[in-house]
Amino acid sequence: MKILVFNAGSSSQKTRLYEVQAPLPAEAPPPIWEASADWSHEPGKTELVIRSASGQEERETLPTSERPAVLKHILQSLSHGSTGSIERNEEIGVVGHRVVHGGAYYREPALITPELKTTIERLQILAPSHNRASLEAIAAAEEAFPQAQQIAVFDTAFHSHMPLPAQIYPGPYEWFAQGLRRYGFHGLSHQYCARRAAQLLGRDLTSLRLITCHLGNGCSLAAILGGESIETTMGFTPMEGLMMGTRSGSIDPGLLLYLLRHAGYSADDLDRILNRESGLMGISGLSGDMRIILQARAEGNRRARLAFNTFVHRLRLQIGAMLAVLGGIDALVFTGGIGEHAPEVRAAACETLGFLGLAIDASRNADPGGDADIASPHSAVRVLVVQTQEDWMIAEACWHLLKQRAQT
Known part of the structure; x- marks a missing residue:
């Protein structure tokens, strides 16, 4: 199964393609195609690096910093040019998206529905640059891969089971009841690094x-x-x-x-x-x-x-x-x-x-x-x-969600 991963950051966009088969490997495998866009170097421009598994690499400076335009360019390179790694977009069965803020609503990966997109949009007020970036990536993926299942994996999920004293702010209790609490972020990275640390230490x-x-x-x-x-x-x-x-x-x-x-x-x-x-x-x-x-x-x-x-x-x-x-x-x-x-x-x-x-x-x-x-x-x-592998964690989470759904 080919799983395409969108990892949208506030000033970056990582897109990775994995070939995922059972049994899943103990260590994160390299992607078969990858693209990294960076908006932090020069206002109004995008530094873009695209690599294929065969070693082909393209480096470009795009004259735009608009994420939708950059994503369109990235996805065209997935099947065209020297870095092309698929023949048809229909080869992509699943698209996984890192969503920074899932609030109190989502503690596990979830299929993307209109209701879920509405929730992500509503939570923009808490992570404006990040959740907006995820919505733009979801829109691009839905247009390019209408046949694929779109899955959201939440950066807040790993911290969602912290003890209550770690979640609550010492203001009025009503704040906590209203969802004004500590959520935590970078959960995918922290979770991967903990797992990898155990491997390295035996x-x-x-x-x-x-x-x-x-x-x-x-x-x-x-x-x-x-x-x-x-x-x-x-x-x-x-x-x-x-x-x-x-x-x-x-x-x-x-x-x-x-x-x-x-x-x-x-x-x-x-x-x-x-x-x-x-x-x-x-x-x-x-x-x-x-x-x-x-x-x-x-x-x-x-x-x-x-x-x-x-x-x-x-x-x-x-x-x-x-x-x-x-x-x-x-x-x-x-x-x-x-x-x-x-x-x-x-x-x-x-x-x-x-x-x-x-x-x-x-x-x-x-x-x-x-x-x-x-x-x-x-x-x-x-x-x-540890070299963090958020993108593989997203692909792995998508795999497990689909496996669970197939068994029910």
């Missing part, structure tokens, strides 16, 4: 205490006990928690009230600033891209150094919170664009954790070479680098 997942660090343009941590999320840093929206590329992370709500009441800010101003002009971008004044921050820091840029130090400080702070909730730790797991590719961040995050008996191997940290344990042999806590 341990049963149910016996492990893990802190998974998804560090990219968006950043979040999860405390995972026995394979279940019991706490995470993102909350009602993907803005809570860690400092991120352009998002602020947690801020004293009193500061926001001050800006609204006394500094002439509107709600739209705060939305723009907190989501797109804060984090690494806001402090450095340069970029939300950690690679650029690290280069500027090495060149002596004071604000880049401050942005890096603030990012690390808040990362250490939240790792400590996860540690306290777990009551101990077996492994610290790094993933995401920063987590996988920035050894400086991993080293700085671990620097103050020596009291746990945690020590990393500098040479392994500098070049993990894929999924790897970068802790020193004598370290009491293992430190892992």
Whole structure:
């Protein structure tokens, strides 16, 4: 069965094609075709990379940042040109979509229906850039593959069974009753990394205490006990928690009230600033891209150094919170664009954790070479680098849903 996966992010679009057969492999297989679109480099333009299983690669800069137009271009390349990997669109049996916010409504993958699309649209208010992107991807897929079953896989689902004290905000109880609660995000990534960590350690997942660090343009941590999320840093929206590329992370709500009441800010101003002009971008004044921050820091840029130090400080702070909730730790797991590719961040995050008996191997940290344990042999806590496989998790979830439906 060919399963096409749409992973729509706020500033990116990953599209992957998998050939899925029983029995499912223990490790994530490579896709037979993939396309990655990135809107973060230059306003109004899209950096696009398309690869086929045969090794053909196309790189383009498209003169548009409109997702529907980019998706149309991507889907044409699936069956045409040097990267074409299918002869007819009818070969696609299933299309799986990552949907960031499922609210309290969806805790499992679900077939996409008009009612489900209405719910995703209604939840745009909680994750505006992400859920809107998912709806645009769903529309493109329904037009291109009318014969395929469309399935939504929710990023909030993995955290939906957190203990109530982790879900509830300490405001009026009516907030919780109205659905104003902590949902958590990056669930597909945290779930995959926990499973992969157990494989790398040769341990049963149910016996492990893990802190998974998804560090990219968006950043979040999860405390995972026995394979279940019991706490995470993102909350009602993907803005809570860690400092991120352009998002602020947690801020004293009193500061926001001050800006609204006394500094002439509107709600739209705060939305723009907190989501797109804060984090690494806001402090450095340069970029939300950690690679650029690290280069500027090495060149002596004071604000880049401050942005890096603030990012690390808040990362250490939240790792400590996860540690306290777990009551101990077996492994610290790094993933995401920063987590996988920035050894400086991993080293700085671990620097103050020596009291746990945690020590990393500098040479392994500098070049993990894929999924790897970068802790020193004598370290009491293992430190892992894992290449997250959200797209395979979506394909796998689609497979299991269809199998369950066939058995009922």
